[in-house]
Amino acid sequence: MVKINPIKRVTLTEQVLEQVASWITSNELKPGDKLPNERLLAEEFGVNRGRIRESLRALALIGLITIKPGEGSFVSGKESVLPAETILWMYHNEVNNLEEVYAARKLIESEVYLEAAERMTEDEIKVIDDILKDLKKVPKTNAEEFQRLLDDFDLYMGSCSGNKIYNKLMQTIVHLRHQSMVKILNVPGARENSIKSRTKLVKAVKEKNLEEVKKAIELNFSGAKRFYKQNI
Incomplete structure (x- = not known):
């Protein structure tokens, strides 16, 4: 499990996004890896699940992750198609x-x-x-x-x-x-x-x-x- 630094200000969705993105761009998380679920991420970051959901949607929009309904969120392949x-x-x-x-x-x-x-x-x-x-x-x-x-x-x-x-x-x-x-x-x-x-x-x-x-x-x-x- 990658190290998570708790987010103290619950309104800063961008900080959650940037931290998850950094795991991917630094190869701590590799293509195909599954991210922790929303509940766990919310607990570890110290924010509500709505903030986590917003961050994950933004990461999916820029092509860093793929959200599969019923399965979870996965790191996109390096050659993934731009949305x-x-x-x-x-x-x-x-x-x-x-x-x-x-x-x-x-x-x-x-x-x-x-x-x-x-x-x-x-x-x-x-x-x-x-x-x-x-x-x-x-x-x-x-x-x-x-x-x-x-x-x-x-x-x-x-x-x-x-x-x-x-x-x-x-x-x-x-x-x-x-x-x-x-x-x-x-x-x-x-x-x-x-x-x-x-x-x-x-x-x-x-x-x-x-x-x-x-x-x-x-x-x-x-x-x-x-x-x-x-x-x-």
Whole structure:
């Protein structure tokens, strides 16, 4: 059991949060470890269970722990996915600025694609190829499924980049672009551009041709820029 320093002021939820977070970031608690239950934490910290509950919810919001109803709270894996609610909360003022979302997309996605293209194994290439095949089969009436597969494709590219920061940034941009992408995919030609550019990208990755990867990226964003302009 890790050492708990009692909290003397019962209104300072932040101190509880910071102390639990420090156990995780210092590796006193490791990914998968179960935290003590709310009752025990409340007794040891000297605060009421409401304060503990608030702290645990905040830790879950920033992705440090996972709360499983009926089971308890567990330390998240180091490569855990950033919660969508956290990202949207962080950027709530910018999410509707389509020009800024587009600029961020181009910067982050381009670098992630290039990094992943250099590192991907044959098995990983097969995964994105399969996602692309599924993407091409989605009926035009099912925008939600089309968007989900686009997200899956790009999130997987992020995980294949070999760069943990890039992976988190790709998760961030996928969540930030979601609302604007829903609008843009309704513009005639937008879906076709997404499929065409990713088909070109997968082909270039298979051939280990980075120049063609760059051309595929440029094709994607030159097309996307036109569709963004129609929604600004």
